[in-house]
């Protein structure tokens with residue numbers, strides 16, 4: 001594992017009277033699988049939204065790509081290799097698997113509108129290169145047979161895989177996965193876990209993932225941050241976190257009064 005590629009310091013996010021994130025700091029090292037876990041409403045999705053710039057923190061710092069910001073700029077995040085998937089699948093349901101994956105390449109398109117309209121010269125070359133990259137992702141995720149299928153017709157587990165594919169099409173350095181295994185059966189969870197590990201090992205992609213299911217996370221992650229009611233209550237290896245009394249209490253629902 002390398003040095004930190006991303007870190008947050010003293011992040012606070014409030015929505016009216018609700019403090020979704022309360023003074024949370026942690027770092028993410030290059031090439032690791034870093035999980036953020038916690039019970040419902042703990043602030044996990046809000047933290048992911050802070051990392052990719054969807055939410056602006058009320059205070060705190062985000063350090064990324066050698067710079068420090070009070071808030072992440074979504075375009076800066078995307079163009080510097082941060083890609084994400086969503087808790088509720090956010091694909092174009094009427095479009096094929098292939099076309100959904102091609103949308104992941106849009107940021108990589110460098111030719112201007114003029115060439116793209118003509119679909120000639122540089123635009124054609126670029127489209128072919130993008131297509132080649134997407135085909136690699138399709139092979140990697142073993143979804144070649146679904147290339148032409150509208151994603152709305154695919155079972156849930158495969159839609160989740162296509163969504164992972166679209167994020168991979170961006171060729172990310174850091175992959176943010178919001179509950180990639182939610183709603184899946186045991187077999188689908190095993191498949192998804194395997195793909196996440198393969199992405200991490202084969203491409204060296206840093207992965208930050210949110211998950212409810214402690215068991216899944218413990219098998220997959222190098223280090224785990226635990227949030228509860230917006231605050232960080234533990235941070236460490238799966239074994240350290242598993243043995244932490246605050247974590248045990250949070251998951252058993254011990255009263256905070």
Ligand SMILES: Nc1ncnc2c1ncn2[C@@H]1O[C@H](COP(=O)(O)OP(=O)(O)OP(=O)(O)O)[C@@H](O)[C@H]1O
Pocket residue numbers: 015018019020038039040041042043044045046047
């Ligand atoms: N856009 C928003 N507007 C108002 N409140 C919000 C918003 N986003 C999150 N919250 C609130 O912030 C708190 C943390 O929510 P968040 O979705 O980050 O938690 P979570 O750990 O991801 O929960 P879950 O596991 O249920 O998805 C909750 O009380 C939630 O209602």
